[in-house]
Amino acid sequence: MPAGRGWLGESMITVKLLQPLKRVVLAAALIGCTVPQPIGAADTAPRDLGRTTVKQIFKDAVPGWMPPDQELHFWFKEELDAYVGVDSTSEWTDEEALEVFAALSRIRTDLPGLYKAIFEESRTGTTRHLSRPKSPPWTNRNVAAVFVIVSSAFQPPDKIAIASNYYSLRPDSDTANAYLNIPFVGLNPAVIRGDVPGLGPSPIYPALTKQAARAQYFKEGLADTLLHERLHAYITQFYGHERLFAALRAAVPQPPCEYDVEESLVKQLLLETYAQGKHAFSESFLKYWSDDQSSLAAKVRESPCYKQLQQEGLFNGTLLKVDSY
Numbered sequence: 141m142p143a144g145r146g147w148l149g150e151s152m153i154t155v156k157l158l159q160p161l162k163r164v165v166l167a168a169a170l171i172g173c174t175v176p177q178p179i180g181a182a183d184t185a186p187r188d189l190g191r192t193t194v195k196q197i198f199k200d201a202v203p204g205w206m207p208p209d210q211e212l213h214f215w216f217k218e219e220l221d222a223y224v225g226v227d228s229t230s231e232w233t234d235e236e237a238l239e240v241f242a243a244l245s246r247i248r249t250d251l252p253g254l255y256k257a258i259f260e261e262s263r264t265g266t267t268r269h270l271s272r273p274k275s276p277p278w279t280n281r282n283v284a285a286v287f288v289i290v291s292s293a294f295q296p297p298d299k300i301a302i303a304s305n306y307y308s309l310r311p312d313s314d315t316a317n318a319y320l321n322i323p324f325v326g327l328n329p330a331v332i333r334g335d336v337p338g339l340g341p342s343p344i345y346p347a348l349t350k351q352a353a354r355a356q357y358f359k360e361g362l363a364d365t366l367l368h369e370r371l372h373a374y375i376t377q378f379y380g381h382e383r384l385f386a387a388l389r390a391a392v393p394q395p396p397c398e399y400d401v402e403e404s405l406v407k408q409l410l411l412e413t414y415a416q417g418k419h420a421f422s423e424s425f426l427k428y429w430s431d432d433q434s435s436l437a438a439k440v441r442e443s444p445c446y447k448q449l450q451q452e453g454l455f456n457g458t459l460l461k462v463d464s465y
């Protein structure tokens with residue numbers, strides 16, 4: 141049984157990981173949630189939901205470390221099945237908030253196979269993209285493709301990163317072992333602004349000012365962040381269905397596998413996919429992350445965790461099987 145409230149993973153830039161939170165399966169009935177319409181409707185402008193709270197939109201949601209009754213400005217884009225909530229202290233304009241939807245649309249156009257697998261097909265809790273499938277003890281479905289929160293409150297103060305993900309598990313809905321959960325991605329506006337030395341867009345674009353690096357991040361890094369964090373959440377969603385994912389999410393008392401291994405696998409899959417995409421990311425962006433991944437992979441290959449997974453034969457196949465990029 142999945143037990144707990146969610147899983148927080150962090151960005152490409154920091155590599156620490158919180159322990160999976162030991163959770164309690166809630167006995168309460170599922171009430172008052174807003175279920176979006178099926179995907180496939182004609183493209184429309186994002187719907188402005190005004191100032192409200194995560195709790196008002198999805199009762200029982202746990203948006204990372206942010207209180208669920210914190211008021212944010214929310215939008216929902218039906219065509220993408222995606223929510224965006226922006227904290228007023230983030231200093232993001234409405235136009236910048238809508239850039240999140242634009243970034244998702246770009247991924248969907250440029251990398252349709254990967255986008256579909258991660259954001260769309262996962263919604264039902266079944267997947268045909270696993271390399272090492274095993275019998276699932278439960279089904280984790282999603283209420284939406286992604287729920288993005290732009291607020292520094294999403295992360296605990298000791299786990300600051302450009303972004304995090306939190307897969308918020310919720311009570312049973314219609315059957316005993318089918319859960320309807322929320323894949324949250326938190327963007328840290330202070331890190332994106334360049335307020336935290338060594339983190340955020342500036343290390344990727346060292347020749348640019350903080351403001352210019354932030355602007356460039358909106359054009360390409362944001363899409364990568366959304367894919368990256370959502371992929372971590374995908375591993376959480378399907379860890380009951382996949383042997384490698386299960387090893388990466390090993391429960392207490394067995395410690396979770398070293399986070400660097402997962403980080404390296406996520407980066408590797410994305411870089412391989414980007415190499416096939418036509419124009420999703422610039423050469424300088426890809427060079428930065430290729431170099432970063434090369435040094436991380438070299439380190440990871442020496443780790444006991446990697447060697448153990450290798451001995452267990454868990455690196456057969458790719459992290460995620462997609463038909464095409």
Ligand SMILES: [Zn+2]
Pocket residue numbers: 149150151152368372403406
């Ligand atoms: Zn990561």
